[in-house]
Amino acid sequence: MQFADRMNPVMNKNADPPKLLTEGRIQIAIAALAIVSIVMHLVLRFGYDSGGDVQNWPLYVAILLGGVPLVWGLLGNLFRGEFGSDLLAGMSIVTAAVLGEYLAGTLVVLMLSGGEALEAYAVQSASSVLDALSKRMPSRAHRKVDSEIEDIPLDQITIGDEIVLFPHEVCPIDGEVVEGHTVMDESYLTGEPYLMSKTPGTAVLSGAINGESAITIRAEKLAIDSRYAQIMKVMEVSSQTRPRIRRLGDQLGAFYTPVALIVAAGAWFASGxxxxxxxxxxxATPCPLLIAIPVAIIGSIxxxxxxxxxxRDPAILERMDGCRTVIFDKTGTLTYGKPELTGQFVASQHDQNDLLSLVASVERYSKHPLAEAIVMAAKKSELPMKVASEIRERPGLGLVATVGAREVRITNRKTLLDETQGDAPELPPTTAGLECVVMVDGAYAATYQFRDQPRSDGASFIGHLGPQHNINRVMLLSGDxxxxxxxxxxxxxxxDILADQSPEQKLEIVRQETKRADTIFVGDGINDAPALMAATVGIAFGQNSDVTTEAADAVILDSSLAKVDELLHISRRMRRIALQSAVGGMAISIIAMFFAAAGYLPPVAGAITQEFIDVVAVVNALRVAIRPKSLTDF
Structure with a gap:
């Protein structure tokens, strides 16, 4: 049994991913059949003197095996009162078959099945998020019983069990450390880019990644009630309630289809x-809709x-330019996701550079991000590194080492105040951000303060969203x-900020904002995944998590705000060119319809005219793949 099933036994009752997968495969198979049939037709027509009607046999197969199922499905839409460009396409398939325009009919089969396969893929992506979550979580745990360790399934863990977590493993349950000390990566939940020290008495969260030391944890919750399981449940609910996006072609087709049918019926009635x-x-065959818009989308991708x-979801290219609210997670999106040493408050008896050199000599042996920040600060100041020995991290007391004849200890404010009974006169006031306290030979030496610095282009990017992209509201949503x-x-x-928000609260906030206006959510952690799915457009930074990238509609690999701006411009440009191709092609087609209605364009000449319109529309749509001089404006 998969972890996802154990955590939420009802998760698959409504989503029905096998049905979605089957429908998508059927549409792909029809599209592939159409392509093969067209190629075989062209080979027989121009490559061999086959004679007779042999050259059309592949097209007969495509229309029979591909067109008939599509038309049958569209009839169901007709009975439900759904009118769109695909319905007119189905009528065009039938009309092409009646007129003997089998190649045109097969092309319509290809475009229609390809579009529906794209839709099936987009809808199916929600279930892949849950798959990624379940694959990340271990299926078994190491339970400790009387000095013996046994591997058991997660659902056999009971409250009070002692679970051993080996180095680099994912923690399977919520609990408390009872033995050992380590550091753990909890960024999937908190959004903080820092490793958290774990010693006896400290809490651990399911889904956190252990460091290089084994620890023993006492289970405080069942696996089904763990923090990780709760996030999975939130994800599953989000995937089921995410609104479907009405595609640009459907919107235009809702207008175009009735016009075409009215003109056609009027021509028949007037002429008899x-x-x-x-x-x-x-x-009226809507190839500018069925071909030009997908071409523009593919070119933009x-x-x-x-x-x-x-x-990951091509539909966002049609909707992004209409979004009016942008919601940012904090860490790793508007910040770099790496803490930097920003403040050094050094006791009077120490030299700032000498002390930083001393501390960096110890911290270079630590994997903690704050340690890396200290080492980088020392290197930037070109300070020498000294030999450290007897390096140890005593539970609850911090990192201790000997450098030369001096004992250096890196700990925290609370530990220092507890040991001095609150008497630390040189300790600076508490401020926002992270800090560590340095002691040398048992006496207070310094306080180092750290911040995850804002991106250098953050202010200019935020400032240009309103004037250049019609964004009415920018929000900062964080668990910090x-x-x-x-x-x-x-x-x-x-x-507009909201702090101290859990993944569930983030999800609800994004849902409420999306009800007011279309939203863009930008995040980079697993804790952002539910919100990414709930927003109209979800953008993930980097590839730090399979879950995040699966939940997002678009992934920014370079993790920069300039790339977000480029995506905004690509979306706007795609929509503009797609509308030019589709609306322009439809306008010419409507003019041609009236000529056909008046008897000046018989079916064969009309088919040739439509092909010319299609070529013009598609050639214009192909422009979208050509990179303009600039894709940013801030």
């Missing part, structure tokens, strides 16, 4: 000749990929402390 009805439908942007979020907001110019 059913051939006029067929002629109008042939001219290609352009984005060249710019290190992966488009309000002081940290406020500091960043002031730096980048965001006034």
């Amino acid at each position: 000749d059913p051939v006029r009805f067929l002629a109008v439908l042939v001219v 290609s352009l984005a990929a060249k710019r290190a942007i992966v488009i 402390r309000e002081s940290e979020v406020r500091y960043l907001a002031d730096k980048v110019g965001v006034t």
Whole structure:
């Protein structure tokens, strides 16, 4: 049994991913059949003197095996009162078959099945998020019983069991450390880019990644009630309630289809000749919708990929330019996701550079991000590194080492105050951000303060969203402390902030904002995944988590705000060119329809005219793949 099934036994009752997968495969198979049939037709027509009607046999197969199922499905839409460009396409398939325009009919089969396969893939992506979550979590745990260790399934863990977590393993349950000390990566939940020290008495969260030391944990919750399981449940609910996006082609087709049918029926009624009805439908075949728009989308996906942007759901290219609210997670999106040493408060008896050299000599042996920040600061100041020995990390006391004849200890404010009974006169006031306390030979030496610095282009990017992209509201949504979020907001110019938010709260906030206006959510952690799915457009930074990238509609590989701006421009440009191709092609087709209705365009001439319109529309749509001089404007 998979972890996802254990955590939520009802998760698959409504989503029905096998059905979605089957439908998508059927549409792909029909599209492949159409392609093969067209190629075989062209080979027989131009490559061999086959004679007779042999050259059309592959097209008969495509229309029979591909067109008939598509038309049958569209009839169901007709009975439900759903009118769109695909319905007119189905009528065009039938009309082409009646008129003997089998190649045109097969092309319509290809475009229709390809579009539906694309839709099936987009809808199916929600279930792949849950798959990624379940694959990340271990299926078994190491239970300790009387000095013996046994591997058991997660659902056999009971409250109070002692679970051994080996180095680099994912923690399977929520609990408390009872033996050992380590550091753990909890960024999937908290959004903080820092490793957290774990010693006896400290809490651990399911889904956190252990460091290089084994620890023993006492289970405080069942696996089904763990923090990780709760996130999975939130994800599953989000995937089921995510609104479907109405595609651009459907919106235009809702207008175009009735116009075509009215003109065709009017021509038949006025002339009494059913051939006029067929002629109008042939001219009205909505290839500018069925071909030009997908071509523009595919071209934009290609352009984005060249710019290190992966488009996972093509529908966002049609909707992004209409979004009016942008919601940012804090860490790793508007910040770099790496803490830097920003403040050194050194006791009077120590020299700042000498002490930093001393501390960096110890911290270079630590994997903690704050340690890396200290080492980088020392290197930047070109300070020498000294030999450290007797390095140890005593539970609850911090990192201790001997450098030369001096004992260096890196700990925290609480430990120092407890040991000095609150008597530390040189200790600076508490501020926002992270800090560590340095002691040398048992006496207070310094306090180092750290911040995850805002991106250098954050303020200019935020400032240009309103004037250039019609964004009415920018929000900063984070699980961090309000002081940290406020500091960043002031730096980048965001006034609307919500701090100390859990993944469930983030999800609900994004849902409410999306009800008010279409939203873009930008995040980079597993804790952002539910919100990414709930937003109209979800953008993930980097590839730090399979879950995050699966939940997102687009992934920014280079993790820069400039790439987000490029995606905004690619979307706007795609929509503009797609509308030019589709609306322009439809306008010419409507003019041609009236000529056909008047008897000036018989079916064969109408088909040729429509092919010319299609070529013009598609050639214009191909422009979208050509990179303009600039894709940013801030």
